[in-house]
Amino acid sequence: MVLDDLSAIQAIERAAFSAPWPTNAYRTELETNKLAHYLVVRVGEEIAGFAGLWLMVDEAHVTTFAIAPAWRRNHLAERLLVALLDVALDRRATEATLEVRLSNLPARRLYEKFGFRPVGLRPRYYTDNNEDALIMTTEPLRSPEMVARLAARRAALEAAPDPVKLAVPGTDTVRGR
Ligand SMILES: CC(C)(COP(=O)(O)OP(=O)(O)OC[C@H]1O[C@@H](n2cnc3c(N)ncnc32)[C@H](O)[C@@H]1OP(=O)(O)O)[C@@H](O)C(=O)NCCC(=O)NCCS
Numbered sequence: 001m002v003l004d005d006l007s008a009i010q011a012i013e014r015a016a017f018s019a020p021w022p023t024n025a026y027r028t029e030l031e032t033n034k035l036a037h038y039l040v041v042r043v044g045e046e047i048a049g050f051a052g053l054w055l056m057v058d059e060a061h062v063t064t065f066a067i068a069p070a071w072r073r074n075h076l077a078e079r080l081l082v083a084l085l086d087v088a089l090d091r092r093a094t095e096a097t098l099e100v101r102l103s104n105l106p107a108r109r110l111y112e113k114f115g116f117r118p119v120g121l122r123p124r125y126y127t128d129n130n131e132d133a134l135i136m137t138t139e140p141l142r143s144p145e146m147v148a149r150l151a152a153r154r155a156a157l158e159a160a161p162d163p164v165k166l167a168v169p170g171t172d173t174v175r176g177r
Helices: 003-016 025-032 076-090 105-113 144-159
Strands: 036-043 046-056 059-067 095-101 117-126 131-137
Touching (some): 003 036, 003 046, 003 059, 025 036, 036 059, 036 076, 046 076, 059 076, 076 144, 095 105, 095 117, 105 131
Parallel strands (some): 059 095
Antiparallel strands (some): 036 046, 095 131, 117 131
């Protein structure tokens, strides 16, 4: 993610979250937070989603994760999560952790697919509706289980159709599904 991406990021942020981060939050993250790493997923030229993490000592903490509504259910979140975990591994993180709304089943299923497991609750963590956060953490990223799981996800994505080819204008596109 770079500063030029921020207007597209804001549009996705507002569409994806009931309590979006304020406009300047991503700018501040990119400009000042040395612990932060933010990625975008593009389909052709279009930004279809983004994610971020903070590297705190040996832990990678996922701070945000969203796919634009028009691009969902095309396994773009999986591609993005593989890339994010690659950043974590590259920076020698030993595990990854995150908070997710208890009611957010799509996100929970996504994270479970990548080996995140519930380890606790943060009561009333989300101030817009006082919802609890579920804390989810991976097995050690270099454990045989996680290495095998990531390799399997990566192989499945490599074998899947290319989202760019699915989105040729004027054909039966995946957008807006
Ligand atoms: C959660 C989110 C990122 C998923 O993005 P996506 O690109 O549609 O997800 P993918 O197509 O890569 O799906 C991967 C897996 O996630 C799970 N999943 C995704 N959407 C789902 C849904 N609506 N219902 C159930 N499971 C779902 C499935 O396990 C899916 O694998 P499958 O297709 O083999 O069943 C997207 O719905 C989103 O941006 N939501 C709003 C923001 C948000 O909640 N972010 C997470 C904050 S912690």
